[in-house]
Amino acid sequence: MRAKLGTVFRFELQAQCPDTGARAGLLHTAHGTVETPAFMPVGTQGTVKGVLQRDLQSDLDAKIILANTYHLYLRPGHELIRRLGGLHGFMNWDRAILTDSGGFQVFSLSDLNKVTDRGVVFRSHLNGDEHLFTPESTVDVQMALGSDIMMVLDECLEYPASHERARHSMRRTIRWAREAFAHFKPLDDARRALFPIVQGSMFGDLRRECADALLDLDARGYAIGGLSVGEPRPLSLEMVEITAPLLPQDRPRYVMGVGLPEELPEYVARGIDMMDCVMPTRNARNGNLFTSQGRVVIKQSQYREDAGPLDPNCSCYTCRNFSRAYLRHVFQAGEMVFSTLASLHNLRHYLDIMSGMRNAILSGNFGSYLAERRAVRDAAAGGLP
Amino acid sequence: MRAKLGTVFRFELQAQCPDTGARAGLLHTAHGTVETPAFMPVGTQGTVKGVLQRDLQSDLDAKIILANTYHLYLRPGHELIRRLGGLHGFMNWDRAILTDSGGFQVFSLSDLNKVTDRGVVFRSHLNGDEHLFTPESTVDVQMALGSDIMMVLDECLEYPASHERARHSMRRTIRWAREAFAHFKPLDDARRALFPIVQGSMFGDLRRECADALLDLDARGYAIGGLSVGEPRPLSLEMVEITAPLLPQDRPRYVMGVGLPEELPEYVARGIDMMDCVMPTRNARNGNLFTSQGRVVIKQSQYREDAGPLDPNCSCYTCRNFSRAYLRHVFQAGEMVFSTLASLHNLRHYLDIMSGMRNAILSGNFGSYLAERRAVRDAAAGGLP
Numbered sequence: 001m002r003a004k005l006g007t008v009f010r011f012e013l014q015a016q017c018p019d020t021g022a023r024a025g026l027l028h029t030a031h032g033t034v035e036t037p038a039f040m041p042v043g044t045q046g047t048v049k050g051v052l053q054r055d056l057q058s059d060l061d062a063k064i065i066l067a068n069t070y071h072l073y074l075r076p077g078h079e080l081i082r083r084l085g086g087l088h089g090f091m092n093w094d095r096a097i098l099t100d101s102g103g104f105q106v107f108s109l110s111d112l113n114k115v116t117d118r119g120v121v122f123r124s125h126l127n128g129d130e131h132l133f134t135p136e137s138t139v140d141v142q143m144a145l146g147s148d149i150m151m152v153l154d155e156c157l158e159y160p161a162s163h164e165r166a167r168h169s170m171r172r173t174i175r176w177a178r179e180a181f182a183h184f185k186p187l188d189d190a191r192r193a194l195f196p197i198v199q200g201s202m203f204g205d206l207r208r209e210c211a212d213a214l215l216d217l218d219a220r221g222y223a224i225g226g227l228s229v230g231e232p233r234p235l236s237l238e239m240v241e242i243t244a245p246l247l248p249q250d251r252p253r254y255v256m257g258v259g260l261p262e263e264l265p266e267y268v269a270r271g272i273d274m275m276d277c278v279m280p281t282r283n284a285r286n287g288n289l290f291t292s293q294g295r296v297v298i299k300q301s302q303y304r305e306d307a308g309p310l311d312p313n314c315s316c317y318t319c320r321n322f323s324r325a326y327l328r329h330v331f332q333a334g335e336m337v338f339s340t341l342a343s344l345h346n347l348r349h350y351l352d353i354m355s356g357m358r359n360a361i362l363s364g365n366f367g368s369y370l371a372e373r374r375a376v377r378d379a380a381a382g383g384l385p
Numbered sequence: 386m387r388a389k390l391g392t393v394f395r396f397e398l399q400a401q402c403p404d405t406g407a408r409a410g411l412l413h414t415a416h417g418t419v420e421t422p423a424f425m426p427v428g429t430q431g432t433v434k435g436v437l438q439r440d441l442q443s444d445l446d447a448k449i450i451l452a453n454t455y456h457l458y459l460r461p462g463h464e465l466i467r468r469l470g471g472l473h474g475f476m477n478w479d480r481a482i483l484t485d486s487g488g489f490q491v492f493s494l495s496d497l498n499k500v501t502d503r504g505v506v507f508r509s510h511l512n513g514d515e516h517l518f519t520p521e522s523t524v525d526v527q528m529a530l531g532s533d534i535m536m537v538l539d540e541c542l543e544y545p546a547s548h549e550r551a552r553h554s555m556r557r558t559i560r561w562a563r564e565a566f567a568h569f570k571p572l573d574d575a576r577r578a579l580f581p582i583v584q585g586s587m588f589g590d591l592r593r594e595c596a597d598a599l600l601d602l603d604a605r606g607y608a609i610g611g612l613s614v615g616e617p618r619p620l621s622l623e624m625v626e627i628t629a630p631l632l633p634q635d636r637p638r639y640v641m642g643v644g645l646p647e648e649l650p651e652y653v654a655r656g657i658d659m660m661d662c663v664m665p666t667r668n669a670r671n672g673n674l675f676t677s678q679g680r681v682v683i684k685q686s687q688y689r690e691d692a693g694p695l696d697p698n699c700s701c702y703t704c705r706n707f708s709r710a711y712l713r714h715v716f717q718a719g720e721m722v723f724s725t726l727a728s729l730h731n732l733r734h735y736l737d738i739m740s741g742m743r744n745a746i747l748s749g750n751f752g753s754y755l756a757e758r759r760a761v762r763d764a765a766a767g768g769l770p
Contacts, residue, residue, distance in 0.1 A: 047715055047722040054702065076689070076714040084692055084710055092706045304461070307469055317439065321477045325469055329461040330432055336721055337432040 009148070009193045009220050011036075011252045011273075019367030021244060021271030024358050027064075027252055029096040029148040030191045031088060034063040036252060037268045037361075039354045040098060040276040041347050044068040045075070046091040049281045050336075050343040053093050059317055060347050064096035064148075066276045069141055070105035074124050074131075078144035086146025098149035098276070100256070101138045101197075104225075107156045115155055117172065135179035139194065143187060151223060151256075152180040154197040159229040166201035167209075173199045174213045181217050193220035195254060201226060202235050204242045211246040221252040221274075228257040228277075237266055244271035261290050261353055262377045265370050268357050280350045284342035287331045290349045294380055296324070298342070303328045316348035317341070394533070394578045394605050396421075396637045396658075404752030406629060406656030409743050412449075412637055414481040414533040415576045416473060419448040421637060422653045422746075424739045425483060425661040426732050429453040430460070431476040434666050435721075435728040438478050444702055445732050449481035449533075451661045454526055455490030459509050459516075463529035471531025483534035483661070485641070486523045486582075489610075492541045500540055502557065520564035524579065528572060536608060536641075537565040539582040544615040551586035552594075558584045559598045566602050578605035580639060586611060587620050589627045596631040606637040609657075613642040622651055629656035646675050646738055647762045650755050653742050665735045669727035672716045675734045679765055681709070683727070688713045701733035702726075 007030040015024040027034040041048045041056065043065045048056055056062050067087055072078060084090045087097055103120070106113050110122035119134030135153045142150035154173045157166060177196040184194045196214040200206030214222065224243050227236040240255055247253050254274035255267050267275060280290065289296040291311035296303070306324035318327070318341040330338040360369035392415040400409040412419040426433045426441065428450045433441055441447045452472055457463060469475045472482055488505070491498050495507035504519035520538045527535035539558040542551060562581040569579045581599040585591030599607065609628050612621040625640055632638050639659035640652050652660060665675070674681040676696035681688070683695075691709035703712070703726040715723040745754035 045715070045718045045720055046711070047720045050721045052702075052722060052725060053706070071718075075718060076710070080690055080710070083690065084708060090708070090711055090714075092711070305465055305468065317437075321438070323469060323475070325461070325465070326431070326475055326477070329475075330430070333430045333432075333456075333460060335430055335432045336435045336724060337437060339721060340437060340725070 008190045011221065011250065013250060015362050015364075017269075017361050017366040018364065020269040020370060022268045022357070022361050022366045022370075023271060023273060024361040025252065025273060027096070027273075029064075031094055031096045031148055032063060034096055035355075035358055036273040037264075037354055037357055038064060038274050039264065039350045040064050040066040040274065041350075042066050042068075042276055042278045042281060043091070043093075044278075045071045046081075046087060048343070048347075050285065050339040051281070051347065053091065055317075055344060056093075056347075057095065059344060060351055062095070062347070062351065064098060065093065066098045066100065067145070067147070068102070068105060069099045069138060069145065069151075070102035070109065072099075072145060073102060073141050074126055078141045082144035082146070086144070088146055096148045097146075098254075098274075099142045099145055099147040099151065101142070101151040101153040102133055103138070103151075103154045104156045104257070106133060107158075115172070117175070119153065119176075120155070135176040136183040139180050139184050139187070148192050149221065150184075150192060150194045152177045152194060152196050154199055154225055156226055156229070157199070157201050159202065159231045161201045163201075163203055163206070166199075166203055166206055170199045170201070170206050170210045173197065174210060177214055177217060181219070195219055195221045195223045197223040197225040197256070198243050198247075199226045200239075202231055202239060204239070207239055207243045208246060211243050215246075215248070219251065221254060222247045223254040223256055224272075225256045227255060228259065233259075233263065237263075237270065240267060240270045240272060247271075261349060262373065264350070264353050265357060265373045268361075269366070269370050277350075280346035281343045284346040285339045287338075287342070289342055290346050292349075298324065298328050298331050310345055311349070314345065314348060314352070316345045318345040393575045396606065396635065398635060400747050400749075402654075402746050402751040403749065405654040405755060407653045407742070407746050407751045407755075408656060408658060409746040410637065410658060412481070412658075414449075416479055416481045416533050417448060419481055420740075420743055421658040422649075422739055422742055423449060423659050424649065424735045425449050425451040425659065426735075427451050427453075427661055427663045427666060428476070428478075429663075430456045431466075431472060433728070433732075435670065435724040436666070436732065438476065440702075440729060441478075441732075442480065444729060445736055447480070447732070447736065449483060450478065451483045451485065452530070452532070453487070453490060454484045454523060454530065454536075455487035455494065457484075457530060458487060458526050459511055463526045467529040467531070471529070473531055481533045482531075483639075483659075484527045484530055484532040484536065486527070486536040486538040487518055488523075488536075488539045489541045489642070491518060500557070502560070504538065504561075505540070520561040521568040524565050524569050524572070533577050534606065535569075535577060535579045537562045537579060537581050539584055539610055541611055541614070542584070542586050544587065546586045548586075548588055548591070551584075551588055551591055555584045555586070555591050555595045558582065559595060562599055562602060566604070580604055580606045580608045582608040582610040582641070583628050583632075584611045585624075587616055587624060589624070592624055592628045593631060596628050600631075600633070604636065606639060606659075607632045608639040608641055610641045612640060613644065613662075618644075618648065622648075622655065625652060625655045625657060632656075646734060647758065649735070649738050650742060650758045653746075654751070654755050662735075665731035666728045669731040670724045672723075672727070674727055675731050677734075683709065683713050683716050695730055696734070699730065699733060699737070701730045703730040
């Protein structure tokens with residue numbers, strides 16, 4: 001369960017699509033190698049909701065998960081987790097872990113938050129206690145958690161934001177990133193990475209300015225943040241399309257908090273290596289299932305007596321063993337097992353898309369893969385606008 | 386997933402304790418053989434709450450589970466389940482299933498119920514619809530579910546009940562049992578069993594009268610019902626002690642709805658072969674865990690930083706992989722995974738007790754096993770009164 005000492009964090013670019021920006025690579029971490037492009041299941045509080053760690057590993061073969069610094073800082077506390085072997089030991093997960101900085105949650109979950117140049121003061125959504133996150137403290141928290149990939153504190157703006165507000169905020173994010181890196185430097189043993197986050201709301205010029213400034217940090221990887229905050233999807237893709245090419249070719253690129261299954265290839269086509277989203281597990285719990293044949297809203301009466309598998313093209317435990325009728329029954333009955341079966345399936349659907357893309361890139365067929373996915377998407381109702 | 390045609394329901398008595406009434410046997414069903422004494426995890430709505438079927442099978446090696454006729458009759462409906470391969474096919478469980486008759490739930494869950502000699506009229510706890518259960522209809526429902534062991538409709542009294550009321554009710558239960566058997570006879574292919582239920586509240590004479598009358602049915606097994614309804618535990622044990630010896634030696638005996646871990650040996654010592662209880666899974670979800678070292682109420686702050694396993698003497702997935710501190714964290718955080726980990730453990734604790742007892746009986750050591758269990762129980766705080 002302990003990190004293998006001496007393993008240096010390293011990204012290995014394996015292949016690039018000749019037609020698009022898509023890349024395949026290997027992310028070597030102290031807790032195993034992650035094949036990219038990678039989707040990271042979200043394990044907010046030290047558990048991917050509804051899924052046992054062994055199933056995450058042996059069923060889904062997830063190589064990396066994401067955990068939320070804000071939640072774990074508040075409960076059970078990062079120092080407690082440090083004493084119990086870091087998050088890897090605490091949750092008994094010996095593969096890679098990425099933690100966010102907590103910034104996004106401070107802005108979206110806490111009752112009150114006040115941003116100053118120093119950091120952000122906020123009230124716990126659990127008990128109202130006041131806390132301060134600074135660029136330095138969030139590195140310390142993530143070091144205590146023992147993350148393989150840490151994120152710098154950033155300011156997350158609502159959408160829409162004015163150009164002026166976005167510029168002001170983005171420049172603060174740059175200063176915070178510099179402070180985080182200065183703080184991290186003496187702690188750095190090369191076994192983990194600290195990713196800065198490109199902000200700039202939906203303004204291309206600000207995204208460019210931010211990316212440019214962050215390059216100076218010579219980080220082991222870069223994230224693109226501030227997307228999936230309510231903006232139209234073409235705008236998110238445009239921001240990624242502007243930003244990704246500015247980032248170093250030989251470092252992993254991570255778009256935070258995206259996306260729908262049909263969007264994953266779009267981000268990968270724009271040069272993205274890593275993504276995460278609560279959607280597969282959250283939608284699962286709500287009875288919204290992603291399948292190769294489109295969405296299934298399991299509560300619909302059409303599935304009442306449907307003896308077929310959720311997705312005939314899926315080989316997950318759920319699809320191999322249960323009918324849509326059974327899934328509908330346990331959903332309607334409010335049984336926990338539904339959330340588990342649905343989460344196992346939705347996560348597998350995402351991870352299968354990722355490995356499908358990776359194989360296409362490695363075999364030089366991503367261009368046609370993408371064209372095919374777009375055709376399917378456009379043919380389906382509810383495709384991307 | 387289908388029943389193996391031609392398998393005849395049969396109980397094979399293997400060993401009897403020379404000192405107590407304890408017995409070890411094999412219950413051969415169309416869906417596999419069940420080693421007795423057996424504890425049946427409760428799968429009310431076609432799922433043992435929080436536990437995947439594969440884990441029930443490969444982790445816990447449960448050979449038989451119990452499902453509730455009342456719940457499945459109301460939702461999704463027994464005819465739907467019949468069309469989808471019976472409950473075995475529907476929930477993808479190819480081992481044995483026992484279903485209760487629904488009587489207990491009608492009396493405990495439904496908004497309104499009215500007992501007549503014909504049966505019991507009740508309102509669904511889901512939508513208030515009025516329904517009628519008769520001795521015949523509950524056999525039909527259980528046949529549709531495809532149960533390996535069905536129970537006759539019985540009237541379940543509250544505790545305490547007067548002798549007169551108990552006698553009246555017990556005699557109705559006998560009449561209902563006769564009607565159920567008369568209805569079952571032409572349907573009987575010897576592959577499943579219908580168990581009558583001995584009632585009589587807490588009155589020895591009524592229990593004797595009921596057992597005596599039910600013997601005429603020459604059933605493949607007998608249940609003792611109407612216990613665990615709020616009476617002091619010594620009274621439950623007394624009723625079992627009176628009733629069990631009256632039942633046929635060569636048929637399985639099932640006490641419904643019991644009990645606590647430390648009570649299981651007491652029932653077995655009195656000649657009981659089968660038990661079921663929601664306690665392992667319900668208590669699990671509430672954070673009450675059974676261990677070889679006593680109860681663990683996981684929310685207690687003493688476990689906050691407890692790096693040890695829940696039960697050092699348990700080899701379940703939970704105890705092999707997670708600390709009490711982690712379990713406390715996911716409980717406090719309201720994470721589903723807690724219920725799953727806790728249910729896996731509590732069920733394993735019960736099933737381990739059962740196999741320990743069975744081994745003791747088979748090796749002729751149940752007398753000393755029982756004495757030891759009683760000593761441990763009496764030494765512990767919160768033991769039986």
